[in-house]
Amino acid sequence: MSGVTEGAIFTDRPRTGADKRAGLLSRMWKQRADYLYVLPALIVMMVVIAYPIYYTIDLSLFRTPASLQLRDKIFIGLDNYTTILSSASFWKVTWQTLIWTFFSTLFAFLLGLGAALALHREFVGRGLLRALLLIPWVVSAVAASYVWKWLYHSDFGAIGAMMVQLGLADQPINFVDNINTALPSLIVVNIWKEFSFAMIMLMAGLQTVPEQLLRAAKVDGANAWQRFWHVTFPHLAGVSTVTILLLMVANFNSFIIPWIMTGGGPAGSTDIWITQIYQLAFGRQRWGVAAAYSVLLFLIMMTLGYFYVRALTQGDKERAGA
Amino acid sequence: MTIATADHPVSRRPIDGWRWAGRIFLTLLLIFTVMPMIWMLITSLKTGFAAMQYPPQWWPTEPTLGNYTRLLDPTNSVGQEFLRYFWNSLWVSTLTTILAIVVAVPAAYAFSRFRFPGRTVLFFAVLLRNMFPAVIFLVPLFILMRWLGLVNTHGSLVLTYLTFGLPLAIWLLKGFYDNIPIQLEQAARIDGATRLQAFLFIVMPLSTPGIIATAIYSFIGAWNEYIYAYTFLTRHDQMTLPVGIQRFFSENATDWPGLMAATFMMSVPVVVLFLVLQKYFVRALTEGAVKH
Numbered sequence: 178m179s180g181v182t183e184g185a186i187f188t189d190r191p192r193t194g195a196d197k198r199a200g201l202l203s204r205m206w207k208q209r210a211d212y213l214y215v216l217p218a219l220i221v222m223m224v225v226i227a228y229p230i231y232y233t234i235d236l237s238l239f240r241t242p243a244s245l246q247l248r249d250k251i252f253i254g255l256d257n258y259t260t261i262l263s264s265a266s267f268w269k270v271t272w273q274t275l276i277w278t279f280f281s282t283l284f285a286f287l288l289g290l291g292a293a294l295a296l297h298r299e300f301v302g303r304g305l306l307r308a309l310l311l312i313p314w315v316v317s318a319v320a321a322s323y324v325w326k327w328l329y330h331s332d333f334g335a336i337g338a339m340m341v342q343l344g345l346a347d348q349p350i351n352f353v354d355n356i357n358t359a360l361p362s363l364i365v366v367n368i369w370k371e372f373s374f375a376m377i378m379l380m381a382g383l384q385t386v387p388e389q390l391l392r393a394a395k396v397d398g399a400n401a402w403q404r405f406w407h408v409t410f411p412h413l414a415g416v417s418t419v420t421i422l423l424l425m426v427a428n429f430n431s432f433i434i435p436w437i438m439t440g441g442g443p444a445g446s447t448d449i450w451i452t453q454i455y456q457l458a459f460g461r462q463r464w465g466v467a468a469a470y471s472v473l474l475f476l477i478m479m480t481l482g483y484f485y486v487r488a489l490t491q492g493d494k495e496r497a498g499a
Numbered sequence: 500m501t502i503a504t505a506d507h508p509v510s511r512r513p514i515d516g517w518r519w520a521g522r523i524f525l526t527l528l529l530i531f532t533v534m535p536m537i538w539m540l541i542t543s544l545k546t547g548f549a550a551m552q553y554p555p556q557w558w559p560t561e562p563t564l565g566n567y568t569r570l571l572d573p574t575n576s577v578g579q580e581f582l583r584y585f586w587n588s589l590w591v592s593t594l595t596t597i598l599a600i601v602v603a604v605p606a607a608y609a610f611s612r613f614r615f616p617g618r619t620v621l622f623f624a625v626l627l628r629n630m631f632p633a634v635i636f637l638v639p640l641f642i643l644m645r646w647l648g649l650v651n652t653h654g655s656l657v658l659t660y661l662t663f664g665l666p667l668a669i670w671l672l673k674g675f676y677d678n679i680p681i682q683l684e685q686a687a688r689i690d691g692a693t694r695l696q697a698f699l700f701i702v703m704p705l706s707t708p709g710i711i712a713t714a715i716y717s718f719i720g721a722w723n724e725y726i727y728a729y730t731f732l733t734r735h736d737q738m739t740l741p742v743g744i745q746r747f748f749s750e751n752a753t754d755w756p757g758l759m760a761a762t763f764m765m766s767v768p769v770v771v772l773f774l775v776l777q778k779y780f781v782r783a784l785t786e787g788a789v790k791h
Contacts (some may be wrong), residue, residue, distance in 0.1 A: 214609035217602045220664050229639035230631075231761065236638070248615065292528055295521035306525065308777055310532050315773045316766045317723030319741040323762050324539045327755055335538050338554045349553070369531065401517045432633030433725050437745070452632045458729065464638060471635040478631055 193205075209450055230475070237469035250465070257469035266445065268455075272470075273360060274449040276427040277435075281367045286417070288368065289375025296376075297383050313383050314373040318433035325366045326438050353439055356446040363447055366434050370425065382416030383409070388389050418488040426481055428472075450474055505639060530594040543567070543679045543760035550755045566760035581761060583736060584743030587770075591653050595660040599668045599717040602661070607672030608698065610720045612681070621772055633726045634665075644731060655731045656739070667720075675709025676702065680704045712779040719769045 237257055240252040261267050296307055313321065328336050329352040337349030352362040386409050394404045432451045435441060441448035441456060448456075454474070458467035542550055572578040596775040640659060641650070649655035679702055687697040725741040732738050744761050773780060 208613065208673055211609055211613040214605040214613070218606035218665055220520070221658075224643075224662075226631075226662060228643065229636045232639035232642070233635055233772060268509060287530060289520075291524050294524045298521075305783075306529065308774055309529065311773070311777075312536065312770055313532055315769050317725070317741055317769070319723070319725050319744065320762045320766050321535075323744075323758055324535045327542065327759065328535055328538060330673075330755075332552055332555055333555055333755075335555055342554065357671065369535070372528075373532075390585070417552065430634075432632070432634065451634050455726075456635075458638055463536070468638065475635055 184262075186217045199338070200492060202452055209353070233468045233471050234463060237472045239465050241464040245379050253465070254479035257465045258473070261468055261469055261473070266448075269445065270448050270450060273447070274429065277361065277364060277367075277431070277449050278425055280364050280432075281371070281428045282421060282424040284364075284368045285372040286371040286375045286421055288381055289377075289420070290417075292372070292376040292463060293383055294409075305406060310376060311373045313370050314377075315387065321366060321370050322434050322437035325369070326353070329362055329438075354443055354449075356444050359439055359443060359447045363435055367428065367431065371424065375424060376418040378412060378416055382413045386412040386418075386472060415488065419485070422481060424480065426485075429477070429481075507674060520531070523675050534585045539759045539763055542756050543763050545754055545756045567764070568768050569757070570760055577757075580743065581737070581764075582606060584738055584740045585764070586767055587653065587738060587743075588722055588740040588765075590659070594657050595713050595721040596717040598657065598661050599664050600651070600714055603665055603668035603672055603713060604706075604710070605704075606665075606704065608676055610669065611673045611676035619667050637726065637730055641730060647730075649734055650791065651652055651734045651737055652717050654736065656721075656724070656728055659727050659731075660717075660724060664717045665722050671713045671716065672706065672709050675706045675712075678703050708779050711776060715776050716771065722769050 238252060238254060240253045240256070241250045260448075293309060296303060328334055331337070331349060331351040331354055334349060334352070336352070337346070340346040341349060344473050350358070353359050356373050361438065368445045391404055396407050430451055432450065432455065435449060435452050436455070439447045441452045450470070451474075454470045457463045457470060513681065518683075541559065543566055544564070545556065545559040546561065546563055546565065549559050549561065569575065569582045570578055572584055619771055636659075643648045644655040644658075647655075650659070661784045683701050683705075684697040687701050690695070692700070724739075728739045729745075732742060735743075744758070744765060
């Protein structure tokens with residue numbers, strides 16, 4: 178289970194006018210006891226989150242020794258950034274990251290949507306089926322990576338052998354050691370791992386579709402597709418936006434699957450941003466460059482985060498208006 | 500699609516075509532989902548020799564539990580290490596879960612009930628945390644842990660997992676608190692209970708399902724975590740399962756049945772936990788997403 182789990186849609190009760198008029202400081206003082214409840218959480222978050230962000234930005238402006246003895250770091254301004262942006266591998270890795278993120282998100286979402294719609298109706302064994310489909314999301318990505326690595330094995334892999342037996346290939350295919358098939362093969366694993374997240378989010382979303390509206394549409398002669406497109410889908414728009422954004426963030430930040438299955442290889446064909454950053458920092462000890470890379474990633478995530486917050490608050494506004 | 504219904508005049512609904520499309524889709528999806536797990540199990544029952552066959556033995560000719568007994572036998576080195584990793588994972592995950600609940604419960608309650616200035620900002624900050632990839636935090640946290648003297652200890656993992664699990668934990672619990680009518684507490688307050696008493700004796704018992712759900716999420720998250728454990732721990736006796744497993748088999752990378760057995764054992768606790776407590780797990784997500 179990775180970072181995609183927090184599909185947060187929460188409603189904020191509107192503040193009263195009196196609340197707004199009172200001075201901020203006096204209100205903060207009046208409510209000082211309330212902060213005690215949040216304080217433990219806040220302290221932990223500050224230490225482990227705020228400090229690292231500051232630190233990364235700072236480090237990105239320095240040339241650092243491999244030993245990470247920070248007394249010896251040299252200020253070099255934005256040199257690390259120019260190093261990254263002018264390197265050929267940067268654009269290759271970025272392109273691969275985009276492909277990885279786009280196709281993983283697209284198919285995870287579509288499979289999840291299909292499953293959610295098909296499971297929405299009551300039938301015998303529905304609970305069991307839902308549980309089985311959720312298992313990939315629960316098991317660790319490490320386990321998933323090893324199992325798929327074995328399935329893809331160039332000599333004894335089950336998938337290759339099955340394709341030969343079905344006459345789809347002449348000999349076992351070398352899925353992950355070939356620069357053309359490695360990335361798509363890993364995307365399949367990623368989709369396997371996370372489609373059920375989209376499924377469960379959309380199943381929750383489907384419960385908000387008013388039953389009466391669907392029945393009314395049916396009485397008015399709308400067919401199944403029209404009912405989906407004009408009634409169900411608009412109600413899913415909010416959940417879908419949040420789900421897609423969370424999937425995008427999680428995919429952009431993927432590490433385990435490419436790292437364990439190929440380590441970014443062969444010939445860098447499955448290198449994505451995160452594996453690249455990890456390699457730069459912990460493999461080649463170029464801490465400053467890795468930090469600069471992280472800051473760039475951070476900026477991208479902030480942009481996605483902006484849309485995420487907007488999607489969330491828009492849902493709130495709609496509900497407040499309704 | 501209408502042709503299908505024409506063939507079945509007895510059918511009650513005119514949407515059978517969609518229903519069949521749904522069934523076929525679900526069947527294919529189920530195969531896609533379950534096949535890797537089945538192959539993992541089948542492989543784990545093979546000897547090293549039987550696994551290295553082409554074409555593969557779709558069912559092992561001589562199924563054996565040898566891989567499992569080897570992993571669970573503390574008298575040989577493989578079993579000893581495996582059980583140590585297992586124990587480390589259990590310890591780290593349990594400690595993280597308990598601490599996450601202790602810290603998240605008051606915070607979630609405050610976010611749900613109180614109207615202190617800045618709570619919206621704080622809450623978004625909490626949620627946005629998860630927008631940032633682990634790698635961004637890796638180097639600074641590594642240095643921080645070195646400074647705190649926590650490198651190669653489970654403390655570094657517990658502290659990290661705790662922070663990264665908190666946003667979700669708080670959000671989940673807040674969803675549950677939002678659904679507990681505030682009038683219950685007000686009634687208790689009128690009857691003379693303090694705010695803390697009302698919280699402890701009225702709200703807490705009602706939010707037990709939420710706490711269970713949050714605990715499962717925290718536990719599974721900590722159990723499955725890889726990147727921090729991979730970076731912070733270098734001593735073999737401290738490693739957790741996801742990292743330990745890798746170390747173990749990279750030396751004799753050909754032992755696929757052993758690896759599959761270890762992978763299976765690693766997945767058992769979280770899958771069982773999930774299946775047993777599934778209703779809380781699913782409900783927690785649903786409550787959050789469907790609130791009006």
